[in-house]
Amino acid sequence: MCDEAKRDPAERLRQMTARLKERGHRLTPQRLAILRILAESRGHPSVEDIHKALLKDFPTTSLATVYKTITRLKDENEVLELEFSDLANRYDGNTPTPHPHAICTRCGAICDPDTPPLEELAKLVADRTGFRITSHRLDFYGLCPKCQEQDG
Amino acid sequence: MCDEAKRDPAERLRQMTARLKERGHRLTPQRLAILRILAESRGHPSVEDIHKALLKDFPTTSLATVYKTITRLKDENEVLELEFSDLANRYDGNTPTPHPHAICTRCGAICDPDTPPLEELAKLVADRTGFRITSHRLDFYGLCPKCQEQDG
DNA sequence: GCGTTATGGATAATGATTATCCTGAAAGAA
DNA sequence: TTCTTTCAGGATAATCATTATCCATAACGC
Numbered sequence: 001m002c003d004e005a006k007r008d009p010a011e012r013l014r015q016m017t018a019r020l021k022e023r024g025h026r027l028t029p030q031r032l033a034i035l036r037i038l039a040e041s042r043g044h045p046s047v048e049d050i051h052k053a054l055l056k057d058f059p060t061t062s063l064a065t066v067y068k069t070i071t072r073l074k075d076e077n078e079v080l081e082l083e084f085s086d087l088a089n090r091y092d093g094n095t096p097t098p099h100p101h102a103i104c105t106r107c108g109a110i111c112d113p114d115t116p117p118l119e120e121l122a123k124l125v126a127d128r129t130g131f132r133i134t135s136h137r138l139d140f141y142g143l144c145p146k147c148q149e150q151d152g
Numbered sequence: 153m154c155d156e157a158k159r160d161p162a163e164r165l166r167q168m169t170a171r172l173k174e175r176g177h178r179l180t181p182q183r184l185a186i187l188r189i190l191a192e193s194r195g196h197p198s199v200e201d202i203h204k205a206l207l208k209d210f211p212t213t214s215l216a217t218v219y220k221t222i223t224r225l226k227d228e229n230e231v232l233e234l235e236f237s238d239l240a241n242r243y244d245g246n247t248p249t250p251h252p253h254a255i256c257t258r259c260g261a262i263c264d265p266d267t268p269p270l271e272e273l274a275k276l277v278a279d280r281t282g283f284r285i286t287s288h289r290l291d292f293y294g295l296c297p298k299c300q301e302q303d304g
Numbered sequence: 305g306c307g308t309t310a311t312g313g314a315t316a317a318t319g320a321t322t323a324t325c326c327t328g329a330a331a332g333a334a
Numbered sequence: 335t336t337c338t339t340t341c342a343g344g345a346t347a348a349t350c351a352t353t354a355t356c357c358a359t360a361a362c363g364c
Contacts, residue, residue, distance in 0.1 A: 085235035
């Protein structure tokens, strides 16, 4: 229910590479590999996760390269960043627009539940605060099913 | 509309001191001062903000003391932490239960809009993901009214 | 192929937060 | 009030994800 198949990874990869090229970014082998990892990932990998996966094909890749590529992708709105102050940030390259997440506070599992859209609520907030709302973040924290089992 | 008066700061201070005492924490002058700053704050101060305010009455207070006190308050659920990976975390001592925020991405202003409660949505997410939901975070990002003016 | 210039790699720097360690103060008991 | 125990404060070092820096090199348009 949680990490069901989303859109086709190959299609998403094509989309990302096309957008980067179109905006004048070079498509290096390392970059392509990072895009592929993001497109194929069902979870929400951290930079270190991505780097580890990358080392299988490109054993000399630097962590800095991953950070730089992620920054590009953020600038181009091709990846959604989930910030944490006490943990490494996590990234969603499949669905780069804001959407709710369920986050396990024990094991760090993150999944995308289906929920009604928040546009109405965002409009309400804009009306009441005078803000020009451009993005949002909705996280639910708790224990994932696996971690509940371990409680006995 | 955004930073309207909430509950009575003095009453909130009484509440916090009572809870800390009840749980066996000592009430030192520094701690009381931090509680007062949190209770009276209408914004969402960072640790550094709190420390700066504290120095007026206790010029030798260490930053570490503020961090330690905040940790206590988090453990006792008397303060709500808003985490940011690229900025200092911000704290709400007035309303320590999760509630939506509007956050200015330019100046960092944070305010508490009135919105319908999210309990139903949380229940829906719990049903669909199997998570045992214990907390949530709903942030809306955008430009506050002041920062919109500066755009011309 | 060539030349321009963005990118990759290695590593140092940054900065919020946490850990450590010791001294001193808070609170209860006598 | 004084004593005792233990928690809290202050100073500072350590941590760790993320950024910045710098140079050699690879990508891509011509």
